[in-house]
Amino acid sequence: MKAPVRVAVTGAAGQISYSLLFRIASGEMLGKDQPVILQLLEITPALEALKGVAMELEDCAFPLLAGIVQSDDATVAFKDADYALLVGARPRGPGMERKDLLEANAAIFSAQGKALNEVASRNVKVLVVGNPANTNALIAQRNAPDLDPRNFTAMTRLDHNRALTQLANKTDSTVNDITHMTIWGNHSATQYPDLHQAKVNGEDAMGKVEQEWYETDFIPTVQQRGAAIIKARGASSAASAANAAIDHMRDWALGSAEGDWTSMGVYSDGSYGIQEGLIYSFPVVCKNGDWEIVQGVDINDFSREKMTATETELAEERDAVAHLLP
Numbered sequence: 001m002k003a004p005v006r007v008a009v010t011g012a013a014g015q016i017s018y019s020l021l022f023r024i025a026s027g028e029m030l031g032k033d034q035p036v037i038l039q040l041l042e043i044t045p046a047l048e049a050l051k052g053v054a055m056e057l058e059d060c061a062f063p064l065l066a067g068i069v070q071s072d073d074a075t076v077a078f079k080d081a082d083y084a085l086l087v088g089a090r091p092r093g094p095g096m097e098r099k100d101l102l103e104a105n106a107a108i109f110s111a112q113g114k115a116l117n118e119v120a121s122r123n124v125k126v127l128v129v130g131n132p133a134n135t136n137a138l139i140a141q142r143n144a145p146d147l148d149p150r151n152f153t154a155m156t157r158l159d160h161n162r163a164l165t166q167l168a169n170k171t172d173s174t175v176n177d178i179t180h181m182t183i184w185g186n187h188s189a190t191q192y193p194d195l196h197q198a199k200v201n202g203e204d205a206m207g208k209v210e211q212e213w214y215e216t217d218f219i220p221t222v223q224q225r226g227a228a229i230i231k232a233r234g235a236s237s238a239a240s241a242a243n244a245a246i247d248h249m250r251d252w253a254l255g256s257a258e259g260d261w262t263s264m265g266v267y268s269d270g271s272y273g274i275q276e277g278l279i280y281s282f283p284v285v286c287k288n289g290d291w292e293i294v295q296g297v298d299i300n301d302f303s304r305e306k307m308t309a310t311e312t313e314l315a316e317e318r319d320a321v322a323h324l325l326p
């Protein structure tokens with residue numbers, strides 16, 4: 001048996017975590033041979049609820065669960081963490097403007113970035129799920145100057161997975177037949193789900209769908225899927241978001257599928273002309289515990305316009321919290 005690794009999860013008494021924690025503890029994220037110590041962070045008023053979640057985790061008697069830490073102190077929850085899934089965030093309250101939401105979360109993610117910087121493993125892999133995920137990841141990263149900026153990522157895997165199923169349904173295939181899906185940009189309604197490189201059974205996806213469907217059905221459906229789920233379910237996506245977090249971390253830790261790529265919000269190095277330093281979703285390949293932006297993807301005028309629109313939104317979000325960035 002391997003030595004246990006430490007997995008920190010914030011917002012651990014929330015909806016997403018209620019699906020996520022049990023799957024991490026059962027080995028679905030890091031493998032069936034990898035014991036884990038769960039280090040759970042919540043705000044003080046939610047510690048009692050967190051205790052209940054921890055009791056349920058205990059009651060599963062997961063062979064791979066080597067310990068549970070519960071705390072409302074980030075420096076306890078992030079201590080020596082090898083993985084950190086930052087799920088907890090401030091939801092948008094009634095009458096709250098987007099700017100207020102950005103600021104409220106900037107306060108949370110700057111404190112968590114500082115705590116990671118102080119106490120986490122120097123190789124900690126950070127996934128930000130809490131919205132606005134890309135900008136929250138940027139804030140955490142900028143507050144952790146001693147950690148490699150590449151260790152901070154934001155989740156667009158749910159968008160990626162949503163796009164796979166939409167295309168599979170349209171082409172009477174299954175998600176297993178589809179490769180090379182790409183989500184570019186922000187995890188928001190400006191994201192650009194790109195089918196130009198996607199393949200269905202090895203053949204170009206764009207040759208199998210109408211341009212009209214692509215522009216007026218596929219793209220808006222993927223962009224607005226989160227809102228559609230809230231409308232139907234009366235609550236935001238939770239199990240599917242947890243599933244995407246598992247997929248994202250598993251691929252990062254253990255490698256993405258051979259001959260394919262995935263989508264992750266990562267530190268832009270200027271690839272595809274995207275402003276350096278933004279946390280932008282790109283096509284990436286993961287190998288040996290590291291990720292790399294796929295180079296050489298053809299960008300046509302249609303794609304460029306959409307990639308720029310979502311880049312502009314991310315730059316605006318960054319500028320709105322600039323006074324809080326070190």
Ligand SMILES: NC(=O)c1ccc[n+]([C@@H]2O[C@H](COP(=O)([O-])OP(=O)(O)OC[C@H]3O[C@@H](n4cnc5c(N)ncnc54)[C@H](O)[C@@H]3O)[C@@H](O)[C@H]2O)c1
Nearest residue numbers: 011013014015016042043046088089129130131155158241
């Ligand atoms: N990136 C994505 O694809 C994606 C998808 C779905 C949801 N989300 C986002 O994930 C976040 C969590 O969603 P949820 O449904 O689990 O929400 P939730 O409200 O059920 O749970 C959030 C939990 O976070 C806790 N929390 C708040 N501030 C905290 C802090 N500073 N430290 C630690 N814990 C804190 C809360 O007490 C709560 O228990 C939301 O921001 C949501 O918008 C992202």
